[in-house]
Amino acid sequence: METYSCSLPIGPIHPAFKEPVRLSFILEGERIKDVKVRVGWTHRGIEYLGMRRNPIQTIYLAERICGICSNSHPLAFVRAVENAASIEVPLRAQYIRVFIAELERIHSHMLWAGVLAHEMGFDSLLFYTWKVREKVMDTLEYLTGNRVNYAMLMIGGVRRDITQEGYRFIKETIVYYREMMDKIKETILEDQSVMLRTRGVGILTKEDALKLSAVGPTARASGIPLDVRQDYPYEAYADISVKAITPDIYTHEEPIGDSYDKTVVRILEVEQSLDILEAVIDNLPEGPIVKEANLNKLLIQLRRAKGEGVGRIEAPRGEDIHYARLEGVENLHTWRARAPTYANLLTWIPMYKDQEVADIPVIAASIDPCIACMDRVTFVDARSGGERIVTGEELHKMSVEKSRKLRGVK
Amino acid sequence: MRKIRSPEEIIEFLKEKYGEKIISAEIKERVEGTSGVKLRDLWITVDREILKELIKSLHEEIDFLHVSVITPIDMGENIEVVYHFCVYYGIPSSECVINVKVSLPKDNLEVSTITDIIPGALFSELDLQDMMGIKVIGIPERGPLFLPDEFPKEFYPWRKDEKNIDNFGKEIIINSEGNKNGDI
Numbered sequence: 001m002e003t004y005s006c007s008l009p010i011g012p013i014h015p016a017f018k019e020p021v022r023l024s025f026i027l028e029g030e031r032i033k034d035v036k037v038r039v040g041w042t043h044r045g046i047e048y049l050g051m052r053r054n055p056i057q058t059i060y061l062a063e064r065i066c067g068i069c070s071n072s073h074p075l076a077f078v079r080a081v082e083n084a085a086s087i088e089v090p091l092r093a094q095y096i097r098v099f100i101a102e103l104e105r106i107h108s109h110m111l112w113a114g115v116l117a118h119e120m121g122f123d124s125l126l127f128y129t130w131k132v133r134e135k136v137m138d139t140l141e142y143l144t145g146n147r148v149n150y151a152m153l154m155i156g157g158v159r160r161d162i163t164q165e166g167y168r169f170i171k172e173t174i175v176y177y178r179e180m181m182d183k184i185k186e187t188i189l190e191d192q193s194v195m196l197r198t199r200g201v202g203i204l205t206k207e208d209a210l211k212l213s214a215v216g217p218t219a220r221a222s223g224i225p226l227d228v229r230q231d232y233p234y235e236a237y238a239d240i241s242v243k244a245i246t247p248d249i250y251t252h253e254e255p256i257g258d259s260y261d262k263t264v265v266r267i268l269e270v271e272q273s274l275d276i277l278e279a280v281i282d283n284l285p286e287g288p289i290v291k292e293a294n295l296n297k298l299l300i301q302l303r304r305a306k307g308e309g310v311g312r313i314e315a316p317r318g319e320d321i322h323y324a325r326l327e328g329v330e331n332l333h334t335w336r337a338r339a340p341t342y343a344n345l346l347t348w349i350p351m352y353k354d355q356e357v358a359d360i361p362v363i364a365a366s367i368d369p370c371i372a373c374m375d376r377v378t379f380v381d382a383r384s385g386g387e388r389i390v391t392g393e394e395l396h397k398m399s400v401e402k403s404r405k406l407r408g409v410k
Numbered sequence: 411m412r413k414i415r416s417p418e419e420i421i422e423f424l425k426e427k428y429g430e431k432i433i434s435a436e437i438k439e440r441v442e443g444t445s446g447v448k449l450r451d452l453w454i455t456v457d458r459e460i461l462k463e464l465i466k467s468l469h470e471e472i473d474f475l476h477v478s479v480i481t482p483i484d485m486g487e488n489i490e491v492v493y494h495f496c497v498y499y500g501i502p503s504s505e506c507v508i509n510v511k512v513s514l515p516k517d518n519l520e521v522s523t524i525t526d527i528i529p530g531a532l533f534s535e536l537d538l539q540d541m542m543g544i545k546v547i548g549i550p551e552r553g554p555l556f557l558p559d560e561f562p563k564e565f566y567p568w569r570k571d572e573k574n575i576d577n578f579g580k581e582i583i584i585n586s587e588g589n590k591n592g593d594i
Binding site for chain 2 (some may be wrong): 038039047091212224226228233237283285338345346381
């Protein structure tokens, strides 16, 4: 059979990516030879906006960087501002911050499991995991008033306390997930078709992960036990010992960093989050939830403050880092936000080498950029220069067909 | 097993090696949780001449560097660039954030690329070029990364001077209507 190389650009508009991405693939037949990544189509200039507002207003902007990590970005931001202005956080607030962060991790990982199942054509699993995810969304709504954009954080503490009824609700949620996780683990990690589609697909070696400064589950799946919660225990993680999850805990094999290893890490992290939630709820200290409840006083304090600070936290996708600088004026002087995907996007390049076109959706999903909808794909024949538009649906269909072929279903 | 040095020891190591080229070094501390774990960040300001050499020696003699991000800050007369690195990740409660800062005067905005040491710095360096107009010498890819291709040249979103993108529209109005005061 004659093989020829052609280029295959995907994107740029993919509403599901947190950072819009265009991937230009160079193909030889069905094999991917090279890939180029380009981002920025819906860059909203949030940092630019933040530098024209005061730090309290910017918390709400930070919350809107990402719909899924809507606790992670403001948490990193408020920590940066607290470091810059030397503001302490009461203990109870530190625990509540961790509590919301872990609930968010559960919902993010469950959402991701559904997306991966969908990309493989395993839609019954998608519906199942997303049904299970609803419980944590309900808990978040009960505690904060919102399913997303919880508006829980304030510089120097949190905005809402956990009530007695809240405790009951939380305990119920933990029991529910303990039961469900056994089933989910079996359905995802032991399933033959999941194994066939993810094992050995999209490998990121330990060396590449280190060189490209990969973060979060993407790095952990390659066998690097880095986790900001473990290495740099911020807030209540200082009291709860968190151990970075690497896939060998489950597989008892050397981690190879493929899509399966990434799946193992995320599924095990949901269980770890349940342990953390229990530890937090059992040891929740009494006391105030915010250092300065009067926002006018807080603003005056921030207006007088001079300094710079870095806030680092472990978001569901990995290390999230914000830099903030205060210069004794009303507005933030400088704000820099770096989402985990910013660090992980470069890992796509080694991961795509020598993979098949039908695996594009699975590999893209493996670093958790949340592909819910493939926008459109253009095939360009390098020799004739001809171009043909392939919809996201067709690419998805190719992926589903591969799953069926592997399972021997027609 | 990696040898862990405390922030003080890292400062000592760098001062011994670079002497007066280390302009300032500071440790910032934050206490966390009921157990009072201390998180300690290192802030070092260095002379621009030794920046790359210093990063290389951190990478080779301290620990394999993890590049978190690079932040440029417009301070009026000059632009400060902060490299946020992490060392000793993967070891419980041992990670240290090393913030290396250089100051660049606005008439000479150039830094050397560090992607030959750590390829993971690529996106951050492209951002330095696009958002702040700092030329990164030897960067393996051409930008822009986040900004559109047709974004006006010589104007940058994060600048706080006349090269800020806010001034771009004013210039067009002045030119097209002859309105000298530049009101929009």
